[in-house]
Amino acid sequence: MTPKYNKISKQVIAQFEQIVGEESCFDNFEIRWAYSFGGTIFERDWIPDLILLPQNSLQISKILKLANKYRIPVTPRGSGTSLSAGPMTPYRGIVLDLSRIKKIIKIDIENNLVEVEPGVICDDLNKKLEPLGYFFPPDPGSSSVATIGGMVATNAGGIQAFKYGVTKNYVLYLEVVFPDGTIMNLGTNVLKSVSSYNLKDLIIGSEGTLGVITKIGLRIRPLPKARKLGMFIFEDVRDLQSAVLKIRKEGIVPNLLEFMDKLVLKAVTEYLGGEFLDFPNGYVLLAEVDGESINEVEENFSNLFDIIIQKNPIYHKIAKNNEERERLILARKANLPALSRLRPNTCVEDCTVQLTHLAEVIKKIEKIPEKINAKNLLVAIICHMEGNLHPTFLFNENDEQDIIDFEKAIEFLYKEIIIPAGGTLTGEHGIGKIKTPYLELEHGSEIIDIMIKIKELFDPNRILNPGIGKGEKQPIRKSRKSRLLKNQNDKLLSLKCMRCGFCIATCPSRIHYLLEAYSPRGRLSILNGLVYGELDLTEVISDILNTCTLCALCHTTCPAGIDTYEIFEKAREIIYKKK
Numbered sequence: 228m229t230p231k232y233n234k235i236s237k238q239v240i241a242q243f244e245q246i247v248g249e250e251s252c253f254d255n256f257e258i259r260w261a262y263s264f265g266g267t268i269f270e271r272d273w274i275p276d277l278i279l280l281p282q283n284s285l286q287i288s289k290i291l292k293l294a295n296k297y298r299i300p301v302t303p304r305g306s307g308t309s310l311s312a313g314p315m316t317p318y319r320g321i322v323l324d325l326s327r328i329k330k331i332i333k334i335d336i337e338n339n340l341v342e343v344e345p346g347v348i349c350d351d352l353n354k355k356l357e358p359l360g361y362f363f364p365p366d367p368g369s370s371s372v373a374t375i376g377g378m379v380a381t382n383a384g385g386i387q388a389f390k391y392g393v394t395k396n397y398v399l400y401l402e403v404v405f406p407d408g409t410i411m412n413l414g415t416n417v418l419k420s421v422s423s424y425n426l427k428d429l430i431i432g433s434e435g436t437l438g439v440i441t442k443i444g445l446r447i448r449p450l451p452k453a454r455k456l457g458m459f460i461f462e463d464v465r466d467l468q469s470a471v472l473k474i475r476k477e478g479i480v481p482n483l484l485e486f487m488d489k490l491v492l493k494a495v496t497e498y499l500g501g502e503f504l505d506f507p508n509g510y511v512l513l514a515e516v517d518g519e520s521i522n523e524v525e526e527n528f529s530n531l532f533d534i535i536i537q538k539n540p541i542y543h544k545i546a547k548n549n550e551e552r553e554r555l556i557l558a559r560k561a562n563l564p565a566l567s568r569l570r571p572n573t574c575v576e577d578c579t580v581q582l583t584h585l586a587e588v589i590k591k592i593e594k595i596p597e598k599i600n601a602k603n604l605l606v607a608i609i610c611h612m613e614g615n616l617h618p619t620f621l622f623n624e625n626d627e628q629d630i631i632d633f634e635k636a637i638e639f640l641y642k643e644i645i646i647p648a649g650g651t652l653t654g655e656h657g658i659g660k661i662k663t664p665y666l667e668l669e670h671g672s673e674i675i676d677i678m679i680k681i682k683e684l685f686d687p688n689r690i691l692n693p694g695i696g697k698g699e700k701q702p703i704r705k706s707r708k709s710r711l712l713k714n715q716n717d718k719l720l721s722l723k724c725m726r727c728g729f730c731i732a733t734c735p736s737r738i739h740y741l742l743e744a745y746s747p748r749g750r751l752s753i754l755n756g757l758v759y760g761e762l763d764l765t766e767v768i769s770d771i772l773n774t775c776t777l778c779a780l781c782h783t784t785c786p787a788g789i790d791t792y793e794i795f796e797k798a799r800e801i802i803y804k805k806k
């Protein structure tokens with residue numbers, strides 16, 4: 228049954244404003260609009276009603292108490308880099324933007340512990356730890372911008388998960404604010420304890436549906452002293468799988484074991500050019516071992532190399548020094564930039580199967596466009612070799628047929644391939660609002676019923692992040708209307724943006740305002756609304772565009788290579804002429 232939520236009246240907004248202050252409470256349409264764009268298809272009906280940017284746990288406690296009293300949905304948000312619409316708002320309500328709560332509270336090397344607030348960016352933490360010889364290992368592709376709070380809420384992984392595990396392996400304790408406003412500490416700062424049910428782990432990966440994470444105690448590790456990387460290309464994906472199974476069987480634990488399919492490699496070599504054009508096309512395995520000494524690493528790498536070579540790769544290259552390593556790693560890092568040039572939209576899916584099923588599943592995924600008879604849709608496959616696949620769909624969200632094909636492809640992927648192979652709907656991105664319809668297929672109704680009971684225990688009025696199927700059965704609200712460009716030339720503006728958010732961490736005006744609309748991604752979302760005639764040119768929009776410093780830092784971090792500088796300059800010219 229869909230819970231009844233209430234609209235937020237002006238009087239109630241005033242009460243929220245009293246809690247956070249005028250400068251941290253926004254109900255104007257332009258600011259709210261920017262929060263409805265994420266790494267998935269834009270939904271016109273998912274625009275939140277109110278944006279709140281609290282400064283501390285106490286304010287969050289008061290916000291939740293009030294929202295609970297008035298039955299208003301609250302969706303926590305870090306940097307909004309979710310690829311499964313986690314912080315999007317199909318039931319509208321409040322977005323609780325946590326990016327202003329971002330202190331590294333303590334670094335305690337002797338106890339191998341750091342304590343952080345949820346808005347701390349993953350790379351910022353590692354930059355502080357590196358000179359001390361330590362690191363926090365989970366490293367999502369979005370580490371330059373993802374918040375630790377978002378990583379805990381989604382149990383994020385990364386390219387080193389094969390050896391170092393995922394976020395949950397490092398969380399010692401959490402401070403959490405529950406929907407009734409109670410603030411609780413879960414977990415412990417010691418390394419071993421069995422004195423309670425493991426409530427902390429229930430919060431990890433709960434995607435903001437049970438409580439808001441406001442403080443995090445993390446384990447850290449010493450940095451490895453040496454490492455060695457190789458790239459191997461196979462004609463047949465089954466040979467690659469067989470090499471990886473043997474590596475596992477022999478007990479070798481690479482810190483990095485990454486896969487790219489043929490379409491990814493082709494896109495990458497065309498994008499990077501130079502020596503990359505010498506690579507033959509095939510399935511790529513990037514493998515690295517690290518350790519405490521050069522001797523240990525050389526020995527492990529030599530064992531790994533022997534195993535891989537026996538499986539007949541058609542090409543291999545071993546990095547002889549750090550510079551060569553960086554070049555080879557670039558091939559992996561360039562996946563999304565390269566793919567995003569093939570079609571306007573790049574949607575990265577996420578699922579995991581047992582390694583023994585990997586080759587067979589990859590073959591099936593490659594055939595999806597043919598199976599569903601899609602003409603323009605492409606699928607490329609990236610994979611962390613714990614069996615965590617990222618089938619990446621490339622299409623044009625402004626083409627109605629492409630949208631239909633994309634949705635068919637997702638359905639085919641989960642219903643016809645992943646679930647029948649005994650896999651899971653998400654390895655690290657979360658269920659979000661995209662995979663809720665398939666959740667029961669994976670778990671069955673009895674487990675869903677238990678999850679609903681857990682949700683009711685923590686959040687009886689279901690105000691926290693509604694639309695995420697963990698703990699609810701309500702269908703997702705979607706009423707996508709076709710969007711018509713006012714002027715075809717405006718296609719030039721913003722439409723290639725995959726909304727990954729890589730631009731937000733370095734943008735001077737975003738750093739100053741700490742508000743989505745005042746980031747390059749936010750400004751592109753605003754321009755997107757203007758070119759479709761869904762936003763009017765208001766004073767607020769002029770201010771948003773005029774506060775861009777035109778420094779072009781966002782262009783350098785944009786995977787799709789969008790000419791943000793040119794776009795924002797042109798937009799400002801238009802505004803100036805209209806005045």
Ligand SMILES: Cc1cc2nc3c(=O)[nH]c(=O)nc-3n(C[C@H](O)[C@H](O)[C@H](O)COP(=O)(O)OP(=O)(O)OC[C@H]3O[C@@H](n4cnc5c(N)ncnc54)[C@H](O)[C@@H]3O)c2cc1C
Binds near residue numbers: 302379
């Ligand atoms: C290009 C790209 C590459 C990526 N690569 C990876 C990868 O390798 N591995 C991986 O795991 N993910 C990856 N992601 C997905 C995403 O970046 C991660 O899930 C990341 O951890 C989300 O952090 P965020 O701060 O952006 O959270 P958001 O996207 O803002 O939120 C994610 C979810 O967490 C909830 N949430 C956020 N903060 C809190 C909080 N303090 N308390 C309670 N709930 C909260 C939100 O409600 C939402 O459900 C990638 C994304 C992109 C765009």
